[in-house]
Amino acid sequence: MDKKRILIVDDDENIAELISLYLLKECFDTEIVLNGEDALEAFKTYKPHLILLDIMLPGMDGYDVCREIRKDSNVPIVMLSAKGEVFDKVLGLKIGADDYMVKPFDSNELVARVQAILRRAAQSEVKEEAPQEQGEVVRYDGLVVNLTSYSVIYNGMQVDMPPKEMELLYFLASSPNQVFTREQLLDKIWGYDYIGDTRTVDVHVKRVREKIKDGANWSIATVWGIGYKFEVK
Numbered sequence: 001m002d003k004k005r006i007l008i009v010d011d012d013e014n015i016a017e018l019i020s021l022y023l024l025k026e027c028f029d030t031e032i033v034l035n036g037e038d039a040l041e042a043f044k045t046y047k048p049h050l051i052l053l054d055i056m057l058p059g060m061d062g063y064d065v066c067r068e069i070r071k072d073s074n075v076p077i078v079m080l081s082a083k084g085e086v087f088d089k090v091l092g093l094k095i096g097a098d099d100y101m102v103k104p105f106d107s108n109e110l111v112a113r114v115q116a117i118l119r120r121a122a123q124s125e126v127k128e129e130a131p132q133e134q135g136e137v138v139r140y141d142g143l144v145v146n147l148t149s150y151s152v153i154y155n156g157m158q159v160d161m162p163p164k165e166m167e168l169l170y171f172l173a174s175s176p177n178q179v180f181t182r183e184q185l186l187d188k189i190w191g192y193d194y195i196g197d198t199r200t201v202d203v204h205v206k207r208v209r210e211k212i213k214d215g216a217n218w219s220i221a222t223v224w225g226i227g228y229k230f231e232v233k
Contacts, residue, residue, distance in 0.1 A: 002223040003029040004118055007048035009039040011078065016104065022107040023114065036060030040068055048075060049162065050118055053097075055081045061206050062137060063095060070096035074162055076117045093203040095161075120191055140218045140232070145170045148177060154212045165208050166199075172220060172230035181227040201227075 010016040010196050011034045020030040033042045036057045043051070051069070055062040061106035066077055079092045079100040092100050098117055101110065137217065144153040147170045151157040161169070167189050172180070180188075182198035205228055209220060221231040 003027060003075075004049040005029045005031070005046060006114065007039065007042055007051045008032045009034075009036070009057065009062070010054040011035060019110065022110055026111050028114070028116075034058075036062070036065045039065050043069055043073075043075075044099075049121070050076045050078065050114060052078050052080060052114075055092075056078060063091065065093070066095050066097055073103075076121050078113060078117065090199060090203055093200060110128060116191065133218070136170070136174075138170060139175065143173070143212065143217050143218070145173055152212070159211050160209060161208070165204050165211075166203050168177055169208050171221075172228060173218075176218075176230050176232040179223050179226055179229045185227065198223065 006028050007022075008016050008019050008030055010019070010032070013034065016032045016034070020032055031042055031048070031052075032044045033039050034057075036059055039051075039053070039057075040060075047126065053062045053065055053167065057065070061079055062079055069075065069077065076098045077096065079097045080103060081100070082103045086129050101112055101113065117186075138145050142155045144151075145166065146152075147167070150163060152161050152166055152169065168185065171185070171188055182201045185201045186198055189204075205222075214220070217233045219231050221229050223229055
């Protein structure tokens with residue numbers, strides 16, 4: 001089996017080498033770059049399965065690198081920041097990061113997060129390649145969410161939606177009027193081994209709402225103090 005390739009982007013060579021050492025011990029393949037411009041070049045040539053991306057980089061910072069990569073790729077990105085740095089977790093998630101870690105971090109936690117994210121990515125690929133005869137589809141007035149083909153049609157138009165946003169929408173819409181806590185949604189969509197916080201759910205719900213507005217007979221409703229539900233009138 002081919003080793004999974006991890007691109008490490010960090011201008012601190014000592015930290016980058018240490019991260020590489022942790023991952024090499026777990027049989028990953030790694031490549032290190034020290035700035036944002038080289039990261040974009042390495043992304044094209046190295047074709048990583050996952051990117052560990054430091055925020056504070058000389059020249060182009062980690063946020064800009066993430067935005068550029070997200071223009072045409074859903075490769076998993078874990079953002080890194082040093083303790084004490086101003087790091088906007090919500091901004092990181094909004095622009096497409098899958099997770100974040102604050103340095104210094106435990107080597108076992110780093111490896112666990114990388115493995116968990118790669119597992120989720122692999123599961124998404126399997127779902128996308130699944131046969132379409134028995135489609136998992138929910139339909140409402142003006143909205144069709146197809147989990148099998150990973151497509152969302154809203155008012156007759158296809159909506160571009162990353163896998164996790166679409167899975168969240170499908171999960172809520174397939175259980176109309178049922179209330180789910182943020183913890184339940186985190187568990188169902190991201191998996192029990194996801195290491196993150198419930199703000200991840202809020203960010204993804206906000207993204208979905210930006211792409212599809214409430215229908216005449218349905219809406220993605222916030223249940224204050226609890227979570228969310230797909231409300232059908």
